[in-house]
Amino acid sequence: MLGRRLEIIIAGFGGQGVMVMGQLLAYTAMDAGLHVTWMPSYGPEQRGGTANCTVVISTGDIASPIVARPHVAVAMNTPSFEKFEPRVVPHGVLLVNSTLVPERSHRTDIDVFYVPAVEVAAKLGTEKMANVVMVGALAAATGVLPLKALQAELGHFFEGPKEKLIDPNRRAMRHGFGLIPREDRHGPYFVGVTISG
Amino acid sequence: MVTEVLGEPHVPLGERVLMKGNEALAEAALKAGCRAYFGYPITPASEITSYMARWMQVEGGTFVQPESEVAAINMVFGAAGTGMRAMTASSSPGISLMSEGVSFLAAAEVPCLIVNIMRVGPGLGGIQPSQSDYFQATRGLGHGDFRVIVLVPANLQEMVDLTFDAFSLAEAYRIPVLLLADGVLGQMMEPVTFTRAIDPASLQEPEWATTGASGRPKRVVKSLYLDPAELEEHNRSLQEKYRRIEQAEVRWKTYALEGARILLVAYGTSARVAYHAMELAEERDIPVGLFRPITVYPYPYDALREVVQQRGIEHILVVELSAGQMVEDVRLAVEGRCPVSFFGRSGGTIPAPLEVLEAIRNVAEELPATGAAPRKGGAS
Numbered sequence: 001m002l003g004r005r006l007e008i009i010i011a012g013f014g015g016q017g018v019m020v021m022g023q024l025l026a027y028t029a030m031d032a033g034l035h036v037t038w039m040p041s042y043g044p045e046q047r048g049g050t051a052n053c054t055v056v057i058s059t060g061d062i063a064s065p066i067v068a069r070p071h072v073a074v075a076m077n078t079p080s081f082e083k084f085e086p087r088v089v090p091h092g093v094l095l096v097n098s099t100l101v102p103e104r105s106h107r108t109d110i111d112v113f114y115v116p117a118v119e120v121a122a123k124l125g126t127e128k129m130a131n132v133v134m135v136g137a138l139a140a141a142t143g144v145l146p147l148k149a150l151q152a153e154l155g156h157f158f159e160g161p162k163e164k165l166i167d168p169n170r171r172a173m174r175h176g177f178g179l180i181p182r183e184d185r186h187g188p189y190f191v192g193v194t195i196s197g
Numbered sequence: 198m199v200t201e202v203l204g205e206p207h208v209p210l211g212e213r214v215l216m217k218g219n220e221a222l223a224e225a226a227l228k229a230g231c232r233a234y235f236g237y238p239i240t241p242a243s244e245i246t247s248y249m250a251r252w253m254q255v256e257g258g259t260f261v262q263p264e265s266e267v268a269a270i271n272m273v274f275g276a277a278g279t280g281m282r283a284m285t286a287s288s289s290p291g292i293s294l295m296s297e298g299v300s301f302l303a304a305a306e307v308p309c310l311i312v313n314i315m316r317v318g319p320g321l322g323g324i325q326p327s328q329s330d331y332f333q334a335t336r337g338l339g340h341g342d343f344r345v346i347v348l349v350p351a352n353l354q355e356m357v358d359l360t361f362d363a364f365s366l367a368e369a370y371r372i373p374v375l376l377l378a379d380g381v382l383g384q385m386m387e388p389v390t391f392t393r394a395i396d397p398a399s400l401q402e403p404e405w406a407t408t409g410a411s412g413r414p415k416r417v418v419k420s421l422y423l424d425p426a427e428l429e430e431h432n433r434s435l436q437e438k439y440r441r442i443e444q445a446e447v448r449w450k451t452y453a454l455e456g457a458r459i460l461l462v463a464y465g466t467s468a469r470v471a472y473h474a475m476e477l478a479e480e481r482d483i484p485v486g487l488f489r490p491i492t493v494y495p496y497p498y499d500a501l502r503e504v505v506q507q508r509g510i511e512h513i514l515v516v517e518l519s520a521g522q523m524v525e526d527v528r529l530a531v532e533g534r535c536p537v538s539f540f541g542r543s544g545g546t547i548p549a550p551l552e553v554l555e556a557i558r559n560v561a562e563e564l565p566a567t568g569a570a571p572r573k574g575g576a577s
Contacts, residue, residue: 002476023215023386030215030388038215038386042241042324063473064466065385068549 003035003060006144006189007067011052011084012076012097017131020157021074022053024135028145028153029057034190037065050079057144059190072142074134075101076117093141093186095134113141115179121172129172136176143186147177207252213390219244219286219383221353222312222376223252225360226284230395231310232258233276233283235269237291240324241380242314245286266291270298270311277302277309278418280406282364282397286312288380289330290321292338299373300339304420306405306435308367310360311345312376314383317518317545325545326380328465331522334377335494342432344439346374346446347494349464353387355491361393368403370442377493379518381466381547448491449500453479454508457486458567459560462501462527463516464490466547471516474553481554483561486510493523501530510535512560516553517541 008025012018019040026038035058041051054070056062073088075081076097088094090109099118115137121129132154139147151170158165208214208224216224223245226234234253236246246262253260259276263269269285276283287295292313302309313334317327334347346366350356356378363374402408407416422428453475454460463471468489478485488504490497504510512535515524521539528537540556542548 002473026386027215030213036215036386036388039381040384042380042384061472062387063469063476064547064550065381065387065469066547068551 001060002063003058004190005056005058005060005062006072006142007070008055008057008072008074008138008142008144009052009067009070009084009087010055010074010076011050011080012074014051016076017128018051018074018076019053021131021135022055024132024150024153024157025055025057025138025145027156028150029055031153032145032149034058035060035062037062039065050077050083052080052084057190072138072144074138076131076134077101078103095138095141097130097134099130111141111184113137113180113184115176117176120175120179124172124175125168129169132169132172133176133179136173137179138176139173140177140180140185143189146188147174207255208391210391210394213388215386215388216353217244217384217386218353218356218378219314220248221357221389222286222360222378222383223248224391225357226282226310226364227252227256227258228391228394229282229361229364230397230400231282231284231364232256232397233273233281234258235261235263235272235276235283235285236287237262237264237266237269239288239291241316241326241383242286242288242291242312244383245312245314266294267298270295270302273309273311274298274302274305274307277307278305278407280403280408282310282400284310284312286314288314288316289318289327290316292330292333296339298339299345300341300343301420302373303339303343303345304341304431304435305418306371307373307418308364308371309373310363310367310376311373313378315377315379317543323545324380326384326466326518326547327543327545328379328467328518329520329522329543330377331493331517331519334375335496335526338375343435344372344442344494346370346372346442347492348374348376348448349491349493350376350378350382351465351468351489351491353382353385353389356382357389357391359491361395366446370438371403371405372438372442377465379466380545443495446492447495447497447500449497450489450491451504452487452489454486454504456484457508458484458511458564459486459557460504460508460510460513461485461487461516461553461557462490462513462523463487464493464523467516467518470548470550470553473550474516474557477550477554478557478561483557485557490523493526496526496530498526498530501527502532502534505531505534511564513537514556514560515539516548516556518547519543
């Protein structure tokens with residue numbers, strides 16, 4: 001049986017870390033005991049154009065790992081904004097990397113969050129952490145997974161000599177989470193699922 | 198997570214790990230005792246070759262990226278002819294290049310694993326997912342009167358499990374086994390668990406293997422028979438083997454047959470989309486079930502016909518990522534007992550479950566009205 005599920009598309013330039021953002025969500029969901037699929041766009045798109053990945057997280061079986069109209073879209077650049085903003089389902093969530101995307105959505109049937117991810121990441125030390133800032137914002141805006149669980153998962157992403165990057169990234173994620181105003185934050189999406197941080 | 202430590206198990210047993218389909222398949226082959234891999238990279242199958250490049254040597258096996266797919270399949274012939282577990286992997290155009298070699302392997306009765314992570318054709322076509330090599334896989338993998346067993350997983354755990362089974366089946370029947378998946382299954386990540394690892398040293402050397410004839414009579418692995426009588430006898434014995442496979446090795450799964458009037462038939466990625474569409478139909482009180490072949494040679498003809506007869510199926514809708522290929526086997530199975538319709542996308546597009554639901558609705562509108570109460574859901 002299919003269960004309660006959340007379908008997320010994350011898109012941006014190759015090199016912005018969009019695949020890793022999806023994998024961070026996927027690993028955290030798996031460790032939380034949820035069902036998950038991660039599907040990349042592949043091929044020529046990865047060479048300098050836009051890259052995207054689709055993550056489906058569910059309490060039950062996941063049928064198709066490919067999603068035409070996501071519940072949540074993350075646009076890290078303008079081409080991704082143009083492609084995925086119209087596709088978000090009504091009552092869905094759109095997160096926009098407003099440092100690089102000047103466009104504004106005219107849709108009134110979805111929640112749009114403008115997150116200056118690159119700017120915030122740069123202030124915290126390096127623009128490279130913009131993807132992690134955005135994951136923090138996504139966690140706050142959707143309630144998909146607890147911030148603590150995602151922060152814990154970061155420990156598996158940086159091993160050996162890269163271990164020193166764990167703490168700055170955890171900090172960046174917390175800052176991203178904090179960018180979503182308290183009243184706009186979503187409660188736990190998978191109610192009844194116990195997820196340890 | 199995958200830990201890259203030389204000489205230690207890269208993916209531990211018994212743990213739920215998130216892996217890309219191609220990498221999970223390659224890891225499964227290593228854990229199944231495969232110690233010879235020959236492959237030429239091609240999207241969307243390349244990760245199988247790169248994973249083997251990374252890990253085969255660690256396992257003490259042989260990895261070669263030859264100059265072409267033609268060379269790859271012939272290297273499989275050579276390695277598998279010594280009785281070891283050997284394999285190759287490619288995607289559609291690469292598999293076409295292997296045709297001659299596959300026919301030789303089938304004729305010489307050499308067990309091996311061939312993986313096709315299908316992309317869309319014909320020709321170079323595109324690199325997006327497809328199921329348009331069904332005819333090739335089940336009928337036309339090479340010249341001559343031969344068959345290969347064709348396994349079609351629908352999720353990554355099944356892909357892992359079938360990779361183990363592929364080697365056992367290949368050896369039990371001395372036949373090449375084709376694992377037929379598509380770009381979605383190759384590229385996606387999903388949690389998988391590996392429950393066992395086979396030490397190749399524990400595998401018994403086949404009594405036909407060409408391992409050096411010192412101290413024993415020579416063994417010959419060949420596909421050339423110039424005497425017509427001898428060749429006819431060889432072909433008769435091959436056909437007899439295929440009949441045994443058709444009796445013993447058919448696999449399929451059914452879902453939500455209770456009360457179903459419409460039956461979806463789909464395999465691989467299409468079956469995932471069809472399953473979702475089936476639940477959408479259920480929410481709208483359209484009585485739909487799903488029949489999913491796991492082997493497409495041998496095809497579950499009898500099982501499908503029995504489902505249609507016993508459940509009183511009124512209409513079948515076949516869903517494929519092609520212009521309609523497996524639909525011919527479905528028609529052979531049901532022998533005109535009910536109408537068979539087709540829904541497919543080609544060009545590399547994966548249909549949304551809502552598109553399949555629309556096709557189900559069109560079929561449902563054609564069904565005669567009934568006074569029966571709405572059905573209950575649930576997998577069977």
